[in-house]
Amino acid sequence: MKPGVWHRLDVIARGLFPAFSVFILLLFNLLPISVPLLSTASPALPLMAVFYWSVNRPDLLTALTAFFLGLLQDLLTGLPLGVSSLVLLLVQTGSASQGRFFHNKPFSVMWWGFALVAIPALLVQWLLSSALIGAFLPIKSTLISYVLTAALFPLVAWVLARAQNTLLRHI
Amino acid sequence: MAQHGGPQQRIFSPLRTALHRFAFILLIVSAFGLMLLGKADTVLIERIRAASADLVSPIMNVVSRPAASINELTEQATNIFNLYEQNERLRRENRELLAWQQVARNLAHENARLRDLADYTSPPPLRLVTTRVIADMGGAYAHSLMVSAGSRDGVIKGQAVMSDEGLVGRVAEAGYQASRVLLITDINSRVPVIVENSRDRAFLSGDNTDRPLLTFLTADAAVAPGDRILTSGHGGAFPPGIPVGVVSSVSENAVRVAPLFRRHQLEYLRVADYGLQGILSDQVMRRDQQNDGVIPNGVGIVPNDGNDAAANMPTVGPAQPTDRLP
Numbered sequence: 001m002k003p004g005v006w007h008r009l010d011v012i013a014r015g016l017f018p019a020f021s022v023f024i025l026l027l028f029n030l031l032p033i034s035v036p037l038l039s040t041a042s043p044a045l046p047l048m049a050v051f052y053w054s055v056n057r058p059d060l061l062t063a064l065t066a067f068f069l070g071l072l073q074d075l076l077t078g079l080p081l082g083v084s085s086l087v088l089l090l091v092q093t094g095s096a097s098q099g100r101f102f103h104n105k106p107f108s109v110m111w112w113g114f115a116l117v118a119i120p121a122l123l124v125q126w127l128l129s130s131a132l133i134g135a136f137l138p139i140k141s142t143l144i145s146y147v148l149t150a151a152l153f154p155l156v157a158w159v160l161a162r163a164q165n166t167l168l169r170h171i
Numbered sequence: 172m173a174q175h176g177g178p179q180q181r182i183f184s185p186l187r188t189a190l191h192r193f194a195f196i197l198l199i200v201s202a203f204g205l206m207l208l209g210k211a212d213t214v215l216i217e218r219i220r221a222a223s224a225d226l227v228s229p230i231m232n233v234v235s236r237p238a239a240s241i242n243e244l245t246e247q248a249t250n251i252f253n254l255y256e257q258n259e260r261l262r263r264e265n266r267e268l269l270a271w272q273q274v275a276r277n278l279a280h281e282n283a284r285l286r287d288l289a290d291y292t293s294p295p296p297l298r299l300v301t302t303r304v305i306a307d308m309g310g311a312y313a314h315s316l317m318v319s320a321g322s323r324d325g326v327i328k329g330q331a332v333m334s335d336e337g338l339v340g341r342v343a344e345a346g347y348q349a350s351r352v353l354l355i356t357d358i359n360s361r362v363p364v365i366v367e368n369s370r371d372r373a374f375l376s377g378d379n380t381d382r383p384l385l386t387f388l389t390a391d392a393a394v395a396p397g398d399r400i401l402t403s404g405h406g407g408a409f410p411p412g413i414p415v416g417v418v419s420s421v422s423e424n425a426v427r428v429a430p431l432f433r434r435h436q437l438e439y440l441r442v443a444d445y446g447l448q449g450i451l452s453d454q455v456m457r458r459d460q461q462n463d464g465v466i467p468n469g470v471g472i473v474p475n476d477g478n479d480a481a482a483n484m485p486t487v488g489p490a491q492p493t494d495r496l497p
Contacts, residue, residue: 032304083202
C-alpha cells in the first residue's frame with residue numbers, strides 16, 4: 001500500500017520538528033527577560049536541544065541542520081560567524097555517534113553526559129569567540145552560563161521528550 | 172535496515188560512511204571559512220545579519236509582549252513593597268530637582284543671551300525615533316539588543332541609542348523593520364567621551380563586563396569615582412553631551428565606568444539621528460561628500476577643542492558656512 005500525499009506531508013512536517021524546536025529555543029534565548037543575572041549570562045538552550053535530538057533521533061537532526069542552526073544563532077546574536085556552527089556541528093556528530101550508549105539508561109546518565117559535553121562545547125565557543133574578537137572575553141559569564149545550561153537541561157529535555165512521544169512516535 | 176544484508180548493502184554501506192565523513196569534513200571547513208569571511212567581508216555579513224534580524228523580528232515582536240507584561244507584573248509587585256521608601260526618596264529628589272530647575276532656567280536664559288551676543292550656531296536638532304526592545308542577545312559573548320525599528324523608520328547604522336537614563340549603545344546593523352543595537356558594554360564598542368568636570372577626553376571601551384573601561388586617558392587626567400561621563404561628539408558619531416555613566420572605580424591600570432542603564436530593564440529606547448555620520452561605511456561617506464552643504468556642523472558644544480573636533484570630521488571644513496542651520 002502506498003501512503004497518500006497527506007500522510008507523507010505529515011511525516012515530513014513531523015520530521016522537521018527537531019530542527020524547529022531548536023529554532024524556537026533559540027528565539028526563547030533572545031527574549032528580553034528582566035532578571036539581572038540572565039542579561040549577562042544565559043543558558044545555551046539550542047545546545048541542549050541539539051544534544052537531545054542527536055542522542056535520541058540523529059536521523060531527524062543531521063549535521064547539516066545543526067550547522068545551519070548554528071549559523072542562524074551567530075547571525076542573530078551578533079557572535080563571530082561560524083563559531084556556533086562549528087560547536088553545534090561537533091556536538092551533533094559526537095553525541096550522535098555515542099547515542100547508543102544512552103539508550104535504555106536512566107535519565108541521570110544522559111544528564112551527566114550532557115554536563116560533560118557542554119564543557120568542551122562552551123569552552124570552544126569561548127576560545128574561538130575570543131580569538132576572533134581579538135581579546136579574552138570574561139570567563140566568568142561563560143562559567144555562569146555553563147552552570148545554568150547544565151542545571152536547566154532536565155527541564156528542556158522533559159519538554160522535548162513529551163513532544164517526541166506525542167509527535168514522533170511512529171516515524 | 173539491518174536485515175537487508177544483500178550485496179547492495181555491502182557496496183553502499185562503506186560508500187555512505189565515506190560520504191558522511193566527507194560531508195562532516197566539508198562542514199567543518201565551511202565553518203572555518205565562515206569565520207574568515209566574517210573577518211574579511213564585513214559589508215556582506217552586515218547585510219545578511221540585518222536580513223536575519225528582519226526575518227525573526229515579526230515573531231519576536233509578538234512574543235516579547237507577554238514577556239514584557241510579565242516583567243511589568245513583577246515590577247509592580249516589588250513596587251508595592253517599596254512604596255513608602257520610594258515615596259520618601261522621590262520627595263527628596265523632587266525638592267532637589269526643583270532647585271535645579273531654577274538653576275537651569277536661569278542658565279538657559281543667560282545662555283540664550285550669550286549665544287545671541289556671540290553669534291553662536293546651535294548644533295542640529297535631534298530627530299528621535301522611539302522603539303521597543305524585542306530581543307536581548309543576552310549571553311557571555313555578545314552584548315546586544317534587537318529593537319523594532321529599522322530603515323523603514325529612518326534608523327541607520329551608527330546612530331546613537333539612548334534610554335531615559337543615558338546612552339545605551341549604537342546601531343550595529345539596521346534591517347528594514349528591525350535593527351541590532353551594540354551596547355556600550357560590548358567588547359566591540361568604543362565611544363568617544365569626556366569627563367564632565369575636568370573635560371578630559373577618553374574612549375569608553377566595552378569588555379563584555381557590565382563596567383566598561385575608560386581608555387586613552389591622558390596621564391595627568393583628573394578622574395575620581397563619581398565623576399559623570401558624557402559623550403564628546405568627537406568623530407561625529409554621537410551627539411555631544413549625552414550622559415554615558417558614572418566612574419565607578421579608579422585603580423592603577425584601569426578606570427571603570429558604571430553605565431546609567433540597567434540592561435535587564437531596558438524596554439523602550441530612543442534612536443538619535445544626529446545627521447552627522449561618523450563611524451559609517453564608505454558608501455555613506457561618499458554620498459555625504461556629494462552633498463557637502465547639507466551636513467550640519469556639530470562643533471561647538473564641546474568647549475576649548477573646536478579645532479581638533481573639526482579636524483576629526485572629514486567632511487566639515489573650516490571654510491564651510493553653517494548658515495543653513497536655524
